[in-house]
Amino acid sequence: xxxxxxxxxxxxxxxxxxxxxxxxxxxxxxxxxxxxxxxxxxxxxxxxxxxxxxxxxxxxxxxxxxxxxxxxxxxxxxxxxxxxxxxxxxxxxxxxxxxxxxxxxxxxxxxxxxxxxxxxxxxxxxxxxxxxxxxxxxxxxxxxxxxxxxxxxxxxxxxxxxxxxxxxxxxxxxxxxxxxxxxxxxxxxxxxxxxxxxxxxxxxxxxxxxxxxxxxxxxxxxxxxxxxxxxxxxxxxxxxxxxxxxxxxxxxxxxxxxxxxxxxxxxxxxxxxxxxxxxxxxxxxxxxxxxxxxxxxxxxxxxxxxxxxxxxxxxxxxxxxxxxxxx
Amino acid sequence: xxxxxxxxxxxxxxxxxxxxxxxxxxxxxxxxxxxxxxxxxxxxxxxxxxxxxxxxxxxxxxxxxxxxxxxxxxxxxxxxxxxxxxxxxxxxxxxxxxxxxxxxxxxxxxxxxxxxxxxxxxxxxxxxxxxxxxxxxxxxxxxxxxxxxxxxxxxxxxxxxxxxxxxxxxxxxxxxxxxxxxxxxxxxxxxxxxxxxxxxxxxxxxxxxxxxxxxxxxxxxxxxxxxxxxxxxxxxxxxxxxxxxxxxxxxxxxxxxxxxxxxxxxxxxxxxxxxxxxxxxxxxxxxxxxxxxxxxxxxxxxxxxxxxxxxxxxxxxxxxxxxxxxxxxxxxxxxxxxxxxxxxxxxxxxxx
Numbered sequence: 001x002x003x004x005x006x007x008x009x010x011x012x013x014x015x016x017x018x019x020x021x022x023x024x025x026x027x028x029x030x031x032x033x034x035x036x037x038x039x040x041x042x043x044x045x046x047x048x049x050x051x052x053x054x055x056x057x058x059x060x061x062x063x064x065x066x067x068x069x070x071x072x073x074x075x076x077x078x079x080x081x082x083x084x085x086x087x088x089x090x091x092x093x094x095x096x097x098x099x100x101x102x103x104x105x106x107x108x109x110x111x112x113x114x115x116x117x118x119x120x121x122x123x124x125x126x127x128x129x130x131x132x133x134x135x136x137x138x139x140x141x142x143x144x145x146x147x148x149x150x151x152x153x154x155x156x157x158x159x160x161x162x163x164x165x166x167x168x169x170x171x172x173x174x175x176x177x178x179x180x181x182x183x184x185x186x187x188x189x190x191x192x193x194x195x196x197x198x199x200x201x202x203x204x205x206x207x208x209x210x211x212x213x214x215x216x217x218x219x220x221x222x223x224x225x226x227x228x229x230x231x232x233x234x235x236x237x238x239x240x241x242x243x244x245x246x247x248x249x250x251x252x253x254x255x256x257x258x259x260x261x262x263x264x265x266x267x268x269x270x271x272x273x274x275x276x277x278x279x280x281x282x283x284x285x286x287x288x289x290x291x292x293x294x295x296x297x298x299x300x301x302x303x304x305x306x307x308x309x310x311x312x313x314x315x316x317x318x319x320x321x322x323x324x325x326x327x
Numbered sequence: 328x329x330x331x332x333x334x335x336x337x338x339x340x341x342x343x344x345x346x347x348x349x350x351x352x353x354x355x356x357x358x359x360x361x362x363x364x365x366x367x368x369x370x371x372x373x374x375x376x377x378x379x380x381x382x383x384x385x386x387x388x389x390x391x392x393x394x395x396x397x398x399x400x401x402x403x404x405x406x407x408x409x410x411x412x413x414x415x416x417x418x419x420x421x422x423x424x425x426x427x428x429x430x431x432x433x434x435x436x437x438x439x440x441x442x443x444x445x446x447x448x449x450x451x452x453x454x455x456x457x458x459x460x461x462x463x464x465x466x467x468x469x470x471x472x473x474x475x476x477x478x479x480x481x482x483x484x485x486x487x488x489x490x491x492x493x494x495x496x497x498x499x500x501x502x503x504x505x506x507x508x509x510x511x512x513x514x515x516x517x518x519x520x521x522x523x524x525x526x527x528x529x530x531x532x533x534x535x536x537x538x539x540x541x542x543x544x545x546x547x548x549x550x551x552x553x554x555x556x557x558x559x560x561x562x563x564x565x566x567x568x569x570x571x572x573x574x575x576x577x578x579x580x581x582x583x584x585x586x587x588x589x590x591x592x593x594x595x596x597x598x599x600x601x602x603x604x605x606x607x608x609x610x611x612x613x614x615x616x617x618x619x620x621x622x623x624x625x626x627x628x629x630x631x632x633x634x635x636x637x638x639x640x641x642x643x644x645x646x647x648x649x650x651x652x653x654x655x656x657x658x659x660x661x662x663x664x665x666x667x668x669x670x671x672x673x674x675x676x677x678x679x
Contacts, residue, residue, distance in 0.1 A: 043513035043514065043515060044484075044513050158602050160602055161602075188376035188377055188540070188602075188603075189376065189540065189542075189581060189584045189585050189586075190376065190580055190581065190584045190598060190599055190602075191376075191602060192584065192586070193583075193584035193586070193598035194598045194600075196586075197597065197598055215513065215514070216586065217514075217588040218585070218586030218587055218588045219586050220588075221586065221587060221588050221589055221590045222586045222587070222590075241590050242590050242591075245588070245589060245590050245591070245661075245662060245665075246591070246662045246664060246665075247662065247664045248662075248664065248665050248668070249668075251668075251672055254665060254668050254669055254672060255515060255669075255672070256514060256515060257588065257661060257665055258661065258665065258669045259514045259515045259517070259518040260514055260543065260588045261517075261518070261521070261541070261543035261544045261546060261547045262543055262546070262587075262588065262589075262661075263542050263543050263546050263570060263582065263585060263587070264546075264570075265546065265547065268547065269522055269525070270518035270521055270522055270547055271518060271669060271673070272515055272516075272518035272519040272522060273515040273518075274519075274676070276483055276485070276516075294672050294673075294675035294676040295672065295675055323668045323671055323672070324667075324668075324671075
């Protein structure tokens, strides 16, 4: 396989709070290929947002501290760059979209001003050229009547329209990677489907690689080619989307998929995963899912399973996989 | 069996005032002319997107918001005309669960104190029996008796919702309005709460009005579904009928837009255009016509009344016409490998 565009290797992030040091992200590794969409999926507290924020170097330090690992973008380790170099990359080679565009857009500037600012800083465009390019971008994200909307303030737009402006802003300087952290979670389902449709379409046209952080397996199934499943700070399973859904290996992945209420299933009882996440400060030598896993034995309690390949390209971190037969 | 809840022509409009004289400059038509019935043991889901009026409807049913018009009958009694005193007594029989119970739990009260209050107030327990009664409620909702001595902030989201449910159950209501009760929860916890609500319904014969934007959850919990758009019910049917044979174009758009957790059936159909218009300036005729792929001239001028088509009640001029481009119904419950492994896990779990 070609050299990945973005490669996260053995990333470990710790938080120091109240004199306690806790591991929020532990030994996380994955690759994002050019032109691909990679989904990072998991529930609250799994470390997916901490992972994406540390890639962008947006975690406040202290309390956060990247304790180990590398984040290679086109061969360069982002963790070693100066803040100045990093600022050049954000909004340039790395585009970002967040869940609530209202908090990421500046309320006192028009949408156009914010896009033009990005173009000026990163691409050196100014004046009419910048304004024309901004209108072109708003057209690209299918904002209705962009030549008028460009002078609107964020509060004059609906949630879906604001997210379109965020995407235009993120794509302004032809980024190599777009990091989207729960980009549709705050939107209504018909608007969500419009935004996902737009992201797919833009990817086909621009070839931007997308890292999509989400809690929603439905969104993953509809947009991603590769999936990374996280639990309690670790990657517990990863692989191509078809394989993860057709052949889930980790007991947590299996439980998570079975817990999703399906529209085609009738009034059946939902499968749930009993128990809850272990507290992050608890030092667990073994598998973090062991306390909720019906298959866990002494080895699972004592020894942390590493990712290993079960079928080509499909890795799982579980001593018991593949779970078959009498189990 | 007689209906437990009968809603007839329920309407809630909010005046919009501006300026020093507080002149009324418009009206938000949050809920207009909504009618339905609900039996004991039954769950009616109210679905729709933000701003469709579903939460206002839920609050108007309990008279937490004073309806502008219409009648609400609970167990044959007209709730709409009750005075404050009589209403307080009636509230015993109708309760509400919110999306985030944190906002409705007093942070300075332990769960035992929070649950004791309604029990004593409504005479459901005496100081002598209160301890046992709280323990009973809290264990019924899947918590342990020792949880009662804790404060709301000490609970996780799922546990907090269990406390919210316990408090709603304290007065032994016959009706519970559930307003997005699982929307803020992680999917594995959401499943626990949905199952709990179903168990409680079976044990206690509760009726639920289940307000939600999540069509997957609704499919699992509801007997009947009413779809709202801009303040009105546009379609209502038995759950299987609504999902299998939706007649309103908006219902079809909603079902098509919901992401499916299955890459094999994930379709990339173009979504419907545009967003919901403001409830202050409703479109003429059918409120959905600006976004509707089937809209004709009549839809722009004449508002469709709700009527029976097949086994659905639909407000659409074109509801009788055959549907083109049927929804793909994904088969089954997920991949064979998923089901096989899930069965192994569940067997092991059951064996302890």
